[in-house]
Amino acid sequence: MTMDLPPPYTALKRHPMMPNTRHDEAARFNFLTHFNRYVSGSLGRGNQLAYDNRVLPEFRAEHGRDPQHRHEIRDAMNRDTFHRMWSALKRNAMEMRQMNGRQTVLRQLDQLDAMARQFNAHSGQLQLDSAIQQPRYQTCVDIHCQPGGYHSEERPGDVTVGANYDVGLFATTGGALGALNDGGGQAVVAWAKANRPGWAPARILDLGCTVGHNAVPIAQGFPEAHVIAIDTAGPSLRYGAARAAGLGVKNITFVQADGEDLSRFPDDHFDWVQTTMFLHELSAAAMPRILAEAYRVLKPGGLMLHVEQPQYGPAMPLFEQFMRDWDAFNNNEPFWSAMHGVSMEEALEQAGFAKAEQFSVGVRAVVDPDVFPPSPDGAAEDYGRAAIWNAYGAWKAAPAREMAA
Amino acid sequence: MTEGLDWIARSGARAKGRRPAFFDEPALDRLYSLTLALAAELSATRERLDTVERLLEAGGSLRRSEVEDYAPDRAAGQERGEDTRAYIARIMRGFQQEVEAMEQPDPPILDIVEELSVR
Numbered sequence: 001m002t003m004d005l006p007p008p009y010t011a012l013k014r015h016p017m018m019p020n021t022r023h024d025e026a027a028r029f030n031f032l033t034h035f036n037r038y039v040s041g042s043l044g045r046g047n048q049l050a051y052d053n054r055v056l057p058e059f060r061a062e063h064g065r066d067p068q069h070r071h072e073i074r075d076a077m078n079r080d081t082f083h084r085m086w087s088a089l090k091r092n093a094m095e096m097r098q099m100n101g102r103q104t105v106l107r108q109l110d111q112l113d114a115m116a117r118q119f120n121a122h123s124g125q126l127q128l129d130s131a132i133q134q135p136r137y138q139t140c141v142d143i144h145c146q147p148g149g150y151h152s153e154e155r156p157g158d159v160t161v162g163a164n165y166d167v168g169l170f171a172t173t174g175g176a177l178g179a180l181n182d183g184g185g186q187a188v189v190a191w192a193k194a195n196r197p198g199w200a201p202a203r204i205l206d207l208g209c210t211v212g213h214n215a216v217p218i219a220q221g222f223p224e225a226h227v228i229a230i231d232t233a234g235p236s237l238r239y240g241a242a243r244a245a246g247l248g249v250k251n252i253t254f255v256q257a258d259g260e261d262l263s264r265f266p267d268d269h270f271d272w273v274q275t276t277m278f279l280h281e282l283s284a285a286a287m288p289r290i291l292a293e294a295y296r297v298l299k300p301g302g303l304m305l306h307v308e309q310p311q312y313g314p315a316m317p318l319f320e321q322f323m324r325d326w327d328a329f330n331n332n333e334p335f336w337s338a339m340h341g342v343s344m345e346e347a348l349e350q351a352g353f354a355k356a357e358q359f360s361v362g363v364r365a366v367v368d369p370d371v372f373p374p375s376p377d378g379a380a381e382d383y384g385r386a387a388i389w390n391a392y393g394a395w396k397a398a399p400a401r402e403m404a405a
Numbered sequence: 406m407t408e409g410l411d412w413i414a415r416s417g418a419r420a421k422g423r424r425p426a427f428f429d430e431p432a433l434d435r436l437y438s439l440t441l442a443l444a445a446e447l448s449a450t451r452e453r454l455d456t457v458e459r460l461l462e463a464g465g466s467l468r469r470s471e472v473e474d475y476a477p478d479r480a481a482g483q484e485r486g487e488d489t490r491a492y493i494a495r496i497m498r499g500f501q502q503e504v505e506a507m508e509q510p511d512p513p514i515l516d517i518v519e520e521l522s523v524r
Contacts, residue, residue: 023456027449035445088427088434092441092499099416099498103491106412140517141422148418154410283521329514332422338522 006033006174013179016246017119017159017239019105019112019167028100029171032093037174039089050082051319070312070321070337074329077322087330094145094172094331101168102147105160116159119242126241128234129256135232137283141332150210150233162211162239169213177213180247184276184307184389185217187363191391192272192303193221201225201271201303207259207294208278212240212252214307218274219244219252225271227252230259259290268299276307277389280339287339291351298396304353305393307363312340344392353394363391406487413491419502423511431503438499446496 009026012018021029055076059067067073077083105112120126134151142149146165154160169181177183192199202225206215209229219227231237234256241254257264273294279287298304312321321340328336348358406412428434461467477485494501 023453024449027452028445030452031445031448035441084427087425088437089441091425091427092438095420095438095498095502096442096445096495098420099495102416102418103413103495106410106416107406109407109410109412137521140521141511141514142420145420145422147420149421154415284524285521328518330425332420332514334514334518335521337518 006037009033009170011175011179012170015180015243017112017115017163017166017243019108019163021104021167025100025104028096029168032097032100032171033174035093036172039086039093043086043089046082047077047086047323048319050080051077055080067318070318070325073318073322074325087326090326091145091330097168097171098145098147098164100171101164102160104167105163106154109154109158109160112163113158115246116238116242117157119245120238123241123245123250125245125250125253126237127253127255128237130234132232132234132256132258135258135260135283135286137281137286137335138232141334143281143332144327145332148235150231150236153235157238159235159239159242161233162236162243165236166211166213166239166243180217181213182217185214186221187389188214188274188276188305188307188391189217189221191361191363192305196303203270204228204272204274205230205265205270205294205297207273207275207290208281209240209254210236212244212254214276215240215252215274216244216247216249219249223251225251228255228270229253230255230257232256232258259293260286262293262297265297267296269297270302271299272303272305273298274305274307277309279306279308280333280336282339283335284338287335287342288347288350291347295352295396300396301398302396303393304348304396305391306344307389307391308344309340310390311342311344311392313343348392348394353396357394357397358392359394360390360392363389413487413494416491417494417498417501419505421511422517423513424502424506425514435499435503439496442496442498446492 009021009029051073055073056066059072059076067076138149138151142152146161148154148161150161150165152161166181169177173181178186201222204218204222204225204227206212206218206227206229209215209231210233212229215227215229219225229237229240229252231240231254237254237256244252244254275294279290282290294304309324310316312324324340325337327333344360345355345358349355426434427437457467
């Protein structure tokens with residue numbers, strides 16, 4: 001009999017910067033991996049049942065109509081006993097993942113900091129800039145309940161937040177992102193190679209790279225290219241640059257910079273500008289500025305690709321929109337709801353791309369089938385953590401004379 | 406262990422941003438945190454027991470009296486004390502973070518959602 005079980009934490013591939021886990025630390029992550037699946041899968045459908053059986057009928061009785069917006073469903077569901085219990089379980093699982101990751105990282109922080117300093121001193125792959133201000137969207141809350149966000153320090157020069165992010169991703173995603181948590185980047189590489197065979201980008205920009213788990217596979221997939229991976233958060237970059245150096249990936253540089261001001265790069269500089277699960281962590285004010293800068297630095301003929309969860313279009317049922325919105329209000333993702341309500345087609349058009357230049361496509365995580373069983377998808381949708389994404393992209397139109405040549 | 410900072414205390418740092426109240430009775434939210442953490446610990450303990458069983462089955466041996474009579478030396482005693490302290494920190498996180506939240510309150514998450522969502 002084959003059962004669809006998540007892989008054990010010990011299947012995670014070791015790279016030199018990955019914090020060591022003791023027996024019980026790995027066992028706690030194993031518990032959370034299974035617990036997350038149970039809450040999303042086995043218990044998750046209870047939300048739909050509660051909605052259909054009592055919340056919607058009560059709403060209709062009270063208002064004489066159906067809900068017209070996901071926020072109306074949220075207000076009603078937040079009074080429902082099952083949804084409240086389910087939310088409490090899910091929130092606690094997030095918090096427990098953070099604490100287990102932090103205990104693992106903080107007890108060995110001396111070694112991790114020393115190793116990161118060693119790698120970064122010798123690789124030349126890290127460029128920090130203390131003049132970079134942390135944007136408001138980064139500091140107002142700690143994103144997805146990650147204490148310290150991506151940017152805070154336990155002590156000057158440390159790698160805590162980056163190491164904690166890396167060490168726990170596997171448990172949050174149930175292994176669906178692969179042995180190096182890099183399934184998102186691998187998916188993008190696979191898509192690019194399948195859709196533009198022979199394409200050889202020379203300069204690639206990854207915006208909002210955090211620890212580089214999605215940028216490093218792009219550098220590995222295009223070894224002739226050079227990847228510039230930027231983020232405002234120094235502590236995450238410190239870890240990410242050391243992680244890349246530890247993996248032996250040399251064609252990537254981690255640069256502390258703000259995507260709202262890419263003036264360090266000239267117009268038409270990059271062949272490819274990439275973001276992966278980044279835009280929803282911004283704000284309504286910052287996103288268009290970043291998209292406009294990304295357009296400016298992209299060469300004619302170049303690729304812009306933004307990997308996100310699916311946008312809430314008119315075709316998506318309001319209840320599904322409400323469920324996908326859970327993280328906005330319960331897991332410190334305050335721009336999630338508004339961002340997924342935006343038309344990406346219009347957002348990219350405002351940034352400079354004609355609608356004819358744009359496309360959207362589903363991309364699927366590439367995982368190692370020898371180590372990892374296939375992740376459940378489709379029927380077992382887990383509202384935000386499935387390793388299947390939507391990519392919103394565009395090939396920037398080349399000047400007419402080049403197209404004719 | 407890490408020098409110069411209390412790694413156990415810091416591991417329970419609260420994420421900035423006001424925590425939603427899922428129940429009308431705050432004690433119920435705390436009880437969920439405690440119960441789930443205990444559940445995770447029991448799971449880890451069972452996994453550890455399974456590890457011991459597998460190792461023994463693979464060729465080791467262990468007398469029950471050795472377990473019963475075991476007295477840790479100084480270093481082992483310190484390690485075990487630290488483990489116990491870390492264990493308590495894990496299961497009491499909900500309470501500890503509520504105290505932190507009273508010390509440094511945050512505005513409702515809805516305020517932040519609105520601030521970041523309006524141009």
